Each structure stands twice: as C-alpha cells, then as structure tokens.
Amino acid sequence: MKINEKHLIVSAIKNGTVLDHIPASSIFKVIDILHLTQDNNQITIGSNLDSKSLGKKGIIKIADRFFADEEINKIALVAPQATINIIKNFEVIEKKIISIPENVNGIVKCVNPMCVTNHQDIETRFITISKGSDIQLLCHYCEKVTDSKNLKIISDK
Amino acid sequence: MPKSLISIHDFTKEEIIHILEIASGFEKNKSQKILEGKIIACIFFEPSTRTRLSFETASNRLGARVIGFSDTDNTSISKGESLKDTIKMVSNYVDMIVMRHPLEGAARYASEIASVPVINAGDGANQHPSQTLLDLYTIQQTQGKLNNLTINMVGDLKYGRTVHSLLQAMSHFSPKFIFTAPEELMMPEEYKDFLDEKKISYTETSSLTEYLDDTDILYMTRVQQERFSDPIEYEKVKNVYRLEAKMLRNVRDNMKILHPLPRINEIATDVDDTPYAYFYKQAENGMYIRMAIIAYLLGYK
Secondary structure, eight states: OHHHHHHHHSOOOSSEEEEEEEEGGGHHHHHHHTTGGGOOSOEEEEEEEEETTTEEEEEEEEETOOOOHHHHGGGGGTOTTOEEEEEETTEEEEEEEOOOOSEEESSEEOSOTTBGGGTSSOOOEEEEEEETTEEEEEETTTOOEEEGGGOEEOOOO | OOOOBOSGGGSOHHHHHHHHHHHHHHHHSOOOOTTTTOEEEEEESSOOSHHHHHHHHHHHHTTOEEEEESSSTTSGGGGTOOHHHHHHHHHHHOSEEEEEESSBTHHHHHHHHOSSOEEEEEETTSOOHHHHHHHHHHHHHHHSOSTTOEEEEESOTTTOHHHHHHHHHHGGGOOEEEEEOOGGGOOOHHHHHHHHHTTOOEEEESOTTTTGGGOSEEEEOOOOGGGOSSHHHHHHHHHHTOBOGGGGTTSOTTOEEEOOSOOSSSBOGGGTTSTTBOHHHHHHHHHHHHHHHHHHHTTOO
C-alpha cells in the first residue's frame, strides 16, 4: 500500500531520470544547477516529502532526459546523498551514486566579496577539498574557501 | 600559456632557491643589460610606492623599457573598460606585464588571457609573491641559511598577506614559528592546520617581549586601525606592539628585524640605528629579486 501512496504523491515516469533523496532545503538549488528551468521535458517536482533518513526530502523526475555523470555530479555540492535512478519503461534499470567532482566551474558564487569573479564577467572556478563530510571549494582566482554554509548557486536568471 | 608568477605556490622549492641565486648575482652586478629591446608594462590599478618603483627600476637596470600607468584615473578603465580588454590590449604591445590590482584573483585571471608572462605585484589581500621572495632572500642574507630558523611574526597575523605567504614559503625550510599578535589578529586556523600537516611547530603569544630573545628573524607588520571595530581597542594594541631599542638588550646576536614597510609607529626610530634593523636593506633587496623574477620568466636566467 505504501508504494501506491507514493505513486499518488509523485507520479511515475515511463522513461527518464529520477533524482531522489535530495534534502528538501536543496531542491531549488538542484533545479538551478541542472538548469531545469530551461528544460522543456515533463518534470515532476516533489518537496517536503517524508523521509526516514532526511526527515523532509525532495524528489525530481525528469521524463525522457538522461544526464552525463559529470553533469549529475555537480549536485553533490548541495545533495551529496542523492540517488539517481535511470528509468526505462517504468523500471529502474540503473542506480547511480553521485561522487564529488574535483573541479566546480561556473555553478557556485565565490563567497569573497573582493574576488575578481564577483566584479568582472568571469566564470567562477573552484577546486573541491573535502574536510570530513563537509565539502569546501577553494577559489582558483582569489584562493579563498567557500564552505557549504556559504554556498550560493549562480542561478540562470 | 607562458610561465607567470601569480602566487608563491607557483614556484617549486628549487625555483625559489634558483631565484635567490640569480638575485644575488644581480646584487653583485646591478646593471646587466640582458633585456635590451624588451618592453615591460607596469600597470598599477591602485597606488603603490616601493613595489612599482622597484619593478620599474629593476626593468631599467636590465635594459628593458617600461610603459604603464600608476593609477586608473587617466585610462580607459575609468570609462568602464573590462580587465579582460585592458590585459588583451596591453599583452599585444609588450613582452611582460607587471600588475597590481585591488581585486583578489585579478592577476591569475590576467595570466590566463595574456599572451606574455604576468607578474602579480599584489592582488588585494591575496598574494604578493615578489615580497615573499625578497623576504626569503633577506632572511638568507642575514642568517647565511634558510633552514632551521626561528621566525617571530608580529602584528596583524589575521589579515596580513605577507605573513601568510612567508609562512607558506618558509615551510620548505624546517622553520619554527612564533606568532605574536593581539587576540583579534591571531593567525587564522587554516594556516595553523597547514603547519600541523607539515609537522612544523609554532607558539602563540600576545606579548611582544615574551619570545624576543629566542628569535632569529623578527618579522614586524603594521597593525591597521581599520581592522578594529572599537577604536579604544586599537589604541591599546597600537602601543603594546611598538618595538623600542631598549627591548633589544638580550636578543640573539644574529637577530634581524624585517618589515614589509610602510611602518607607522610599530618600530620606534631609535631601533633604526641598532645592528638589528634590516628593513631598509630588505626594501633594497626587492629590486634584485624583481630583476631575478623578470629575467627568469623571460627565459634569460
């Protein structure tokens, strides 16, 4: 019965990608990172769903769209425990675990107000450094660290 | 991409030692016209005295000609020209760019779009690698070595870029550090973590006199008023971190006092005449180091 309840909340897709176990607070950041606001595919978004592990989780289902690993890995910054399910004909044919990318380009704003990327038209570039479970981004330009608390995603708008 | 010097991490230990050797050659023979016919742009997007003059003098002593500007008032930058366009244009004119910019990371960006080597002469509070190299040169000159020295850094250790870069560069040479700073301006955790990783020992104190007699190099920096939210706190600290000649009675014979300058009141003028004061010679060394950096990056040494 439980499965059916879930289906009622967020309907299944025939083919495409399901991003599950996104922290509810990160769901709109994930949408920004994957540029889903510009996507013409059918997208179902669920937020604040009950989750045993996360408390409140988000889920995004994108019909007929499949992501390259390097593209999907970008969401590790805001949803490191997210799971990626590849759906073909209503079946999960592959589950992917995301891994933290070594370099992060053009997604995150540098926290340093004096960084050149915040004043000139320059794409941001970071090197990822993990400190325990926390992900920190070292700016390639100003050499300052942006930590997950200060992570601001550059949105499409 | 031609080799540039943006951050002290851009040079290996071997390159650092090589630069110091070249600089020593230039100190012995100050005018070597090996760059006759070359043109070097010194573009300063914010004011500077020592750094700009010493880069320009270094270029001239090598026989190169210098073009550039020392502030942005009379340039197209005041009309809103982007950094990219300025650098693209200048790099088509010259053989090398020396630049200072108030924004952090500006020099790194410039080095990626320029067709010629770029030397970072200071990018905001970030890096100033020629200062670090001249500090190393001066330390070696006064101590006869770089290894196993006790370096006592005094003043603004929180925001001071010179102390951070010097700390990183000295980490190649098994130093011991003493950090002397008021509570508000202590060495940030990230640099202490860096030393822990490298197994380099350090001691912290808020007393200027506590370790004065156990020091080989006393590296003084200016405590800037704008770092304090409470002006009364600044007044207290300002006088605590003032070095006077009478405090130097029991220091080591080899002890030398360095300061990146400008100094305001943190070193009393009566210190200038003691055998320990070395900051004027340190500033002079900046010229030899800058000659060495220019000659090395242009492939002449």
